[in-house]
Amino acid sequence: MPKSRNLASKKSGLPPGSLVHVGKVHPHEQTISVANYNKSSLDKRTVKTIAELLPYKNQDSITWVIVDGLKEVSVIDDIGQHFDIHALVLEDILNTHQRPKFEEFDDYLYIVLKAIALTDTELTVEYEQISLLVLDNFVFTFMEKPMALFNPILNRLDNDKSQIRNLGADYLAYLIMDIVVDGYFTLEEAFDELIESVEDTLLSEPSTQILSTIQKIKRELIYLRRMVAPLRELLAAIQRSESPLLTNKTRHYFADIYDHVIRITEAIEAYRDLVSGMLDIYLSSVSNKMNETMKVLTVFASIFIPLTFISGIYGMNFEYMPELKWHWGYPTLWVFFISVAILLLGYFKKKKWL
Amino acid sequence: MPKSRNLASKKSGLPPGSLVHVGKVHPHEQTISVANYNKSSLDKRTVKTIAELLPYKNQDSITWVIVDGLKEVSVIDDIGQHFDIHALVLEDILNTHQRPKFEEFDDYLYIVLKAIALTDTELTVEYEQISLLVLDNFVFTFMEKPMALFNPILNRLDNDKSQIRNLGADYLAYLIMDIVVDGYFTLEEAFDELIESVEDTLLSEPSTQILSTIQKIKRELIYLRRMVAPLRELLAAIQRSESPLLTNKTRHYFADIYDHVIRITEAIEAYRDLVSGMLDIYLSSVSNKMNETMKVLTVFASIFIPLTFISGIYGMNFEYMPELKWHWGYPTLWVFFISVAILLLGYFKKKKWL
């Protein structure tokens, strides 16, 4: 989970619609990549200003604009003005503490997603906000920082026989969402492995270390669920939507992502169930070990404390202690010691403590 | 639970609709069995290619095609082309990580189920994905590997007076679903027995071993619920469906499966409730045993430690210790020892520790 210092509070007092970047600042250069394509042509390039995109507006083609980085607020502002986007949407694009959502406007759709970047095996997950603006023949993608996430789609664009070249902006939006959602499966696998390994060590050697790992998994699952759960209603809303921007043909594709989201949601719930039982197992396991420790102590103490008492008796200095004078006193006592020890061992054996 | 390494991630980056087998690869030969029947005739055979099925297309009969194994992707591809199946459905047939679902298309219905194969008494459950394509007079069944699951239906086909020979493809689909769902009852019985035996040993001898069995049952129940829960909405959807492929006559039959599914769902919930209490019982039982251990230790130590102290006193070497000179000193001390021991024993008896 990222250090989610939620800086929404930093904005309190500002008028709504103020364009301020809220979220972690990535020190990367902001780049604007453009792919303009239709059945017959493909043009990929990088632009400096939004103004360069305006010629595409009246062409019979799809233009995909990928904005990597949110540092330069003016770019967002330009898009807002040239493509007539609501001020609150622009504000939301810049605020990377959004929850996934789908908003339908007359001329465009606004979609917020969270892409996953699993930084290493230690289960440190980073969530990057991906915003989508789907217009009639434009798709804007906003990312917090440059990522290679969309390369497979860009590569497929090269092939002029791929479906993507034949279908509209909504299909492109579907592909983008699909690739983001597929990323969650990677995380699911990581959880799967981690939980299994934790469960194994849980029973064998419960340590404070594992306690903190369990809490970490729990935290990540809570956070992941907050990111994934809204996707369900988001995709249901897309499927229900009657916006002319969504063609009937792609509806089946969105249903497919919906299915994936449900599978991930169910997996998260299953993990939560498993993890919630882990603390109980930990506690049970520690109690069990404590009982073992206690038995060792009890066996040692219960055998030797009475014997020590006996030996203490014959260490007393009373003048009249007839046993001390007996020739066989000492060996007899050894026999007694050993008998008592054996009897007690037998007793503990019967109690299954040994 | 099968090692559910969810390899959906293996597909990320591929275009949607790519036919790739996702799931455990079974090293069995793929076979295609066909049963073509109507009221008067029955023809069972094995075919090599889908092309051999095409003649049945225009006959007044039902053709049941059982594809055992998903290794040869081309077979699925052929079915897709000859019977006009959506690419995403074909993709789903090959991906054995589906959740049970029902999808309604104009010309066919697509149903995914999970059949249970209880491999042994150790509660190692394997889930085999069964996909159904129900067309007007064709039913395709896809299985991960050859199973004897459908033999009862195949045998009943031989009897030309059985209902199956008189009713349509939807009744066949019902029979297939019924036999899959009936399999869950076997699992329910296995759980019933296992849980009862665990409960018995839980109170008598709580061990780490039983902890891991409980966790195993919990895991299996979580997994089973993920497989069974969607069946409820699946069957509700079938009953609501207005597809002409589902005749009114079979609706009552599907209602019957729905009932079975609810019974299984309720049983799973009941088991989960019972199992969730087991860890608490385990912990309580261990704590109880620990208390018993502690009492033994306390009784031994509390009786002998004071006595040892007394004997230690008379082992001291002070020159002036008048008791040491007394003739009855030693016997008196024994009386004292025994009195103290009896008093303490009485005290612990009163505390119900003995």
Place this chain on the structure above:
Amino acid sequence: MPKSRNLASKKSGLPPGSLVHVGKVHPHEQTISVANYNKSSLDKRTVKTIAELLPYKNQDSITWVIVDGLKEVSVIDDIGQHFDIHALVLEDILNTHQRPKFEEFDDYLYIVLKAIALTDTELTVEYEQISLLVLDNFVFTFMEKPMALFNPILNRLDNDKSQIRNLGADYLAYLIMDIVVDGYFTLEEAFDELIESVEDTLLSEPSTQILSTIQKIKRELIYLRRMVAPLRELLAAIQRSESPLLTNKTRHYFADIYDHVIRITEAIEAYRDLVSGMLDIYLSSVSNKMNETMKVLTVFASIFIPLTFISGIYGMNFEYMPELKWHWGYPTLWVFFISVAILLLGYFKKKKWL
């Protein structure tokens, strides 16, 4: 809870609608009692075959048929044929592992209930399945074994001024359901008493015995809920039903049973809440007792172990130990012993351990 070996699996492979008795076989003779009545006449008798009932079919009277025992499958089969009952309903009547349900057909209603037989004070509950077929002027009642459950209704029939003689088959069905549901209140009282007595002993003397009683109550509550919960939707369905077999006049009566069912459901939930807390109380109580044990041990050991050490010192055989020569050495040491003991006792007193 009955040993619910769910033998539904025994049927797998049989064609649906096969009439096989699934459930515990009661070694009682199957009897068929009939009560035919209208405002003016009443005729109670016992018949051997279903054929004897056919003359009642066209009379202006209500005929109540009570089938005690399900051993002879042919009786059910005959009813099916003479009264045109769906094969799946007949199958369900014979399968005593049904959950309570209400099914509406054109000519009849099918209702499944579970009657309670509280065998003794040990809370061993037996559930007997009661199936009802409500036709226009016939009511069939099927029971697993002979029970006196319906005697009050049979007695009331004798009084020709009672409402039952003036109202239709639906009112008789209401009376039957009412008497079954009233039986649950007896169980509720038994739980009430049991839970209260368990709670009392829980705090005073937590034992493994009580642990197993708690688990038993939990099991019974889970099972009872499975039997009662579906009644709610069952009665709601009856109230919603537009079947001509249910007259407007009896609707208020069914609303009354609905109320009873809700009260029982709420009581079960309340008991579950209470029982779920019991294990925690048990654990807390055991921990508390363990702490008491530990304190006793600590007080004994902490007082006598240091004293024993001191006495051990003066038991050493060093040649030069000046204290040993002092005349008041021994009495001084006793003063020291007693002071240390008093100091430690004071310390533990301050800690509220004594």
Place this chain on the structure above:
Amino acid sequence: MPKSRNLASKKSGLPPGSLVHVGKVHPHEQTISVANYNKSSLDKRTVKTIAELLPYKNQDSITWVIVDGLKEVSVIDDIGQHFDIHALVLEDILNTHQRPKFEEFDDYLYIVLKAIALTDTELTVEYEQISLLVLDNFVFTFMEKPMALFNPILNRLDNDKSQIRNLGADYLAYLIMDIVVDGYFTLEEAFDELIESVEDTLLSEPSTQILSTIQKIKRELIYLRRMVAPLRELLAAIQRSESPLLTNKTRHYFADIYDHVIRITEAIEAYRDLVSGMLDIYLSSVSNKMNETMKVLTVFASIFIPLTFISGIYGMNFEYMPELKWHWGYPTLWVFFISVAILLLGYFKKKKWL
């Protein structure tokens, strides 16, 4: 919680609609108070029989009848006959084990409530059933025993400028319900105080006593919720109702009670949350104290047991033990004793056990 021996079972076997008083019998005389009022006149008196009320039937006034006590079943029976009330309603009025409910009939409304009587500071709550029959210009109130609950309303009637004198029977019903619901706030405050005081002692001195108080609070909350929860749907039903007996003007007033009920419901949920955590805190607190006890024991034992061993060595009677002959042997050993003790104390200090 009252000893809720649910005697509904006492009625099993009786025909429905039998008028029998089910519930605790209060040994009070049954009284029937009447208040007849309109804008200009007010007449308060006590009657013996229901027949005395009949003259009010055709007057242009509201008649409020308060029946204190349910002993004389004939009174209820008379009301039923003179005002044409359904037999099941009369039965419910006499059965004080009802849950709160609202039933709408053509000519009257039937409302059941539970008034709270907080008998003392020990949180012993008594629930008295209040039944309301709201007719066009009659309001009947039935109580289990005489209570001063409605005196404020009766007093307000005296003032001929109060709203109550200007509005209809539904406003009177609102006032009665409002006063009953306001009673719950008193209980809420009692819970508030009790829970806070329990929480304080929980951390400082966890005892078995507090365990039983927690369980008591839990029980009362469960019972209170069963009484309050149905009020929500009851008031929603009143607001939805299209009965001509409820005028538009009073709808806002019922919305106000609805709000109060939601506040109480939320408070109960909050208390349940807090109380459910208390057992865990108790357990944690006991465990913590046990650990403290254990540390004391360990520190004492670990320091003195090794020292005692050393002193034991020099108490041995071997002929050849050179140390015993050394002049500085004994003082050296003291130095050693003290060093070991200091070292161990330092070790335990470092472990934060002291």
Place this chain on the structure above:
Amino acid sequence: MPKSRNLASKKSGLPPGSLVHVGKVHPHEQTISVANYNKSSLDKRTVKTIAELLPYKNQDSITWVIVDGLKEVSVIDDIGQHFDIHALVLEDILNTHQRPKFEEFDDYLYIVLKAIALTDTELTVEYEQISLLVLDNFVFTFMEKPMALFNPILNRLDNDKSQIRNLGADYLAYLIMDIVVDGYFTLEEAFDELIESVEDTLLSEPSTQILSTIQKIKRELIYLRRMVAPLRELLAAIQRSESPLLTNKTRHYFADIYDHVIRITEAIEAYRDLVSGMLDIYLSSVSNKMNETMKVLTVFASIFIPLTFISGIYGMNFEYMPELKWHWGYPTLWVFFISVAILLLGYFKKKKWL
């Protein structure tokens, strides 16, 4: 959480609609600030009586009235009379124990909110009730005590180009609600930090102190949820509302607050999940530490108790004990002592206790 002595009970018995201030009395002077504005003019001032506001009623401008403090009931009464507000609304404004709600009347909207005042770092949250009356061109804001909360809005009014000057009363209401809801984010951040710091110390040094902090967080979260949860349905109701007082233009703005509220609600749920696990972690951590303590005790006791016994043997005074005469007896014994100690240490090492 404020000491929520819910004094609603203080009102029982009073007729509904009685204007009495229920809640904590703040000793501040009540002030009435007014801001009257339209596109071209702005007039801010303070008034003494409500009568001074009446001239604004027919102007083409928005008048915002901020009432700080609820001491003088007559002010509320005047507003009720001059602006025709329902008596129950006035009563609710004065009762600061309301839950957030939205009520729609023909001529005005009534909104209740709870503003947060985080008094210090110790997480002592104060909730101040903010009531809003939104009329056609009037907005009344009622606060319990003077707060600087609305200063940013008042400042923005000065700028005649700001949206607020161009839009209606509903936009002003939105701004007020937005600023209240933004306040919750500050609280979220405080929780975030606190929970993280608690988690850290939980594993390292579990103390009773931390137990009480956890319980405090839990209490505050329960209380916060009670304040925030109703906002969700409140905002949904505003969005659904068809009141002419809410223009289409501001609907998007309310959707934005709705989003914020959902984010806060989800954060609260996440915190609750985390906190609910903390007690388990605490318990696990304490158990773990107890086991550590026990191991130390067991190691010390198990090594030295047997050795002490041996030394006790050779301290006995039997006349015939041959070992005592051996020249190498004493050194041999030392070798034996050390061997036993090493063996036991090895044994405990193998058990991973050291």
